[in-house]
């Protein structure tokens with residue numbers, strides 16, 4: 344008879360479970376949101392899309408379509424703001440994608456961005472790229488300073504977000520007519536190793552009553568999703584919603600629940616989610632909103648910090 348110690352038994356049992364994202368606290372989406380900033384100008388003047396934090400160097404980057412670009416071009420502008428919303432720098436990216444979500448990763452004092460790249464005819468990136476943020480630089484999709492990755496070979500569109508607390512790359516990809524989520528160690532992904540996702544499942548709630556999908560991020564075991572439309576598109580109805588998903592089961596844990604963050608903003612289109620841990624150790628789930636008039640759109644960031 345083979346005798347296993349309890350520790351060996353636990354290790355063996357864990358190895359037999361295919362998808363395991365370690366347990367973590369979960370945000371309570373029914374609790375209020377707080378302002379980081381409102382009405383800030385980006386380098387270009389279109390609506391903001393996704394945004395990302397380099398949690399090590401404490402930097403913030405916001406994506407938007409480049410001024411004058413068509414939706415199908417995939418031409419983006421990435422603006423770096425400080426945490427009061429002051430402009431610090433920008434990059435232009437040619438032929439990358441829509442910008443719904445992207446990630447940032449520290450490498451020493453430099454920040455590397457993870458974005459979609461190689462926009463298809465609808466303007467969505469087909470795979471991912473990683474490159475150093477360099478203020479004032481324009482990168483084309485064929486630049487040699489990009490490293491490209493296709494996490495799921497059969498995936499036709501890829502975007503990503505970073506769990507900045509647990510250093511994981513969360514990838515949302517299109518396959519077989521639907522959206523899927525896969526989670527990887529950021530260190531493994533950086534080396535191009537996508538062979539062992541911690542989770543890989545079909546995104547639940549593919550459409551919440553026709554509202555537009557607007558962003559996602561993850562903290563530990565839970566994925567967070569954002570939907571909604573501008574007041575212009577919804578006839579003035581506040582329809583922004585958030586939900587959380589247990590990535591070990593692929594099932595919804597909370598929501599969708601209405602979020603009233605920034606309800607008094609003009610226009611108010613939900614745009615992007617990201618995770619950030621403050622120097623004091625408070626973990627924040629951020630949501631972005633575009634406000635203002637065409638030709639002078641503004642960036643607004645809010646966060647939730649209550650855990651269940």
Ligand SMILES: *[C@@H]1O[C@H](CO)[C@@H](O)[C@H](O)[C@H]1NC(C)=O
Nearest residue numbers: 497518523537538539540543
């Ligand atoms: C993840 O799931 C997709 C199906 O949606 C599959 O094509 C892919 O091979 C899976 N990745 C791994 C590493 O198992």
